[in-house]
Amino acid sequence: MTTPLKIAVHGAAGRMGRRVVALASADPSVEVTAAIENDQHELLGADAGELAGVDTLDVPLASKWPTDVDVVIDFSLPDAIDRCIEKCESHDTALVIATTGMTDAQVERLRDASASIPVVWAPSMSLAVNLTMKLAQQITEKLRDVPGGLDIEIIERHHRFKADAPSGTALKFGDLIAEKLGDDTKHVHGREGHTGQRTRNEIGYHAVRVGDNPGEHTIVFGMLGERIELNVAASNRDCYAAGAIAAAKWLIDRPAGMYDMFDVLEM
Numbered sequence: 507m508t509t510p511l512k513i514a515v516h517g518a519a520g521r522m523g524r525r526v527v528a529l530a531s532a533d534p535s536v537e538v539t540a541a542i543e544n545d546q547h548e549l550l551g552a553d554a555g556e557l558a559g560v561d562t563l564d565v566p567l568a569s570k571w572p573t574d575v576d577v578v579i580d581f582s583l584p585d586a587i588d589r590c591i592e593k594c595e596s597h598d599t600a601l602v603i604a605t606t607g608m609t610d611a612q613v614e615r616l617r618d619a620s621a622s623i624p625v626v627w628a629p630s631m632s633l634a635v636n637l638t639m640k641l642a643q644q645i646t647e648k649l650r651d652v653p654g655g656l657d658i659e660i661i662e663r664h665h666r667f668k669a670d671a672p673s674g675t676a677l678k679f680g681d682l683i684a685e686k687l688g689d690d691t692k693h694v695h696g697r698e699g700h701t702g703q704r705t706r707n708e709i710g711y712h713a714v715r716v717g718d719n720p721g722e723h724t725i726v727f728g729m730l731g732e733r734i735e736l737n738v739a740a741s742n743r744d745c746y747a748a749g750a751i752a753a754a755k756w757l758i759d760r761p762a763g764m765y766d767m768f769d770v771l772e773m
């Protein structure tokens with residue numbers, strides 16, 4: 507048997523961090539060796555397995571950066587990202603980064619780091635979401651020049667606790683669709699007041715925050731006379747956690763570089 511991949515979960519006490527710990531603890535090919543949290547977290551010292559609702563792992567929630575780790579899986583907050591990138595770089599550790607809402611400067615910093623460490627960065631680790639992104643691009647390509655015009659709007663729904671809007675996934679859908687629409691695409695966030703008629707080159711974004719929704723995206727392709735709606739919805743967070751663990755396993759044999767879930771899923 508090969509040695510299990512040593513994983514550190516960054517943001518281990520969060521909604522996603524706990525699911526990563528839970529799924530990883532049931533997978534013999536990986537081992538959670540560290541559970542990183544912010545230095546003010548009230549649960550520091552608690553066992554990461556117990557927090558995740560599985561067996562005790564003897565891995566305490568800690569803020570100190572661990573040493574013996576193959577891959578860091580990050581589901582945290584933008585404020586925590588600078589340290590995470592810096593530590594992965596200085597420890598020469600592969601990084602799967604799932605946090606959304608990063609600033610442009612942080613994305614630049616991540617790109618710099620990927621010159622020396624392998625990084626998977628994706629706003630959604632879900633197989634279904636990434637497949638839907640490809641479908642959205644295909645539909646856009648086919649309908650872009652349809653007589654009467656094509657209107658594309660992205661509606662995302664998430665739980666009330668989500669801190670960023672629109673979702674990272676909605677923004678990525680928009681960027682991928684814009685690649686097929688052309689350079690003059692305008693990204694329009696919500697509409698209010700006397701907006702005038704919709705222009706032909708815009709993508710509209712609408713962020714709904716309700717209850718405990720773990721993530722849902724609907725891409726509306728509206729034409730005169732008919733429309734297509736692509737809907738992809740999570741029933742729980744395990745699609746993201748499983749995707750992140752798959753990304754960690756895939757990443758470990760790669761050279762330094764910036765990868766995404768299309769690379770991991772070979773799409």
Ligand SMILES: NC(=O)C1=CN([C@@H]2O[C@H](COP(=O)(O)OP(=O)(O)OC[C@H]3O[C@@H](n4cnc5c(N)ncnc54)[C@H](O)[C@@H]3O)[C@@H](O)[C@H]2O)C=CC1
Pocket residue numbers: 516517518519520521522523542543544545547581582583584585586603604605606607628629630631632746
């Ligand atoms: N790429 C993907 O597939 C997905 C991405 N996300 C993103 O992941 C992020 C986390 O989502 P949730 O788990 O729902 O949020 P959450 O708020 O439940 O968890 C974030 C965790 O990060 C911790 N944290 C804050 N500062 C830290 C620091 N300095 N060091 C280490 N940990 C720190 C918090 O204490 C908290 O436990 C969000 O940006 C969300 O949009 C969420 C689901 C899927």
Ligand SMILES: O=C(O)C1=N[C@H](C(=O)O)C[C@H](O)C1
Pocket residue numbers: 606629630664665668669672673674675676720721722
């Ligand atoms: O915060 C969440 O929950 C999610 N965030 C990601 C995003 O912003 O795209 C991915 C997923 O939709 C869940």
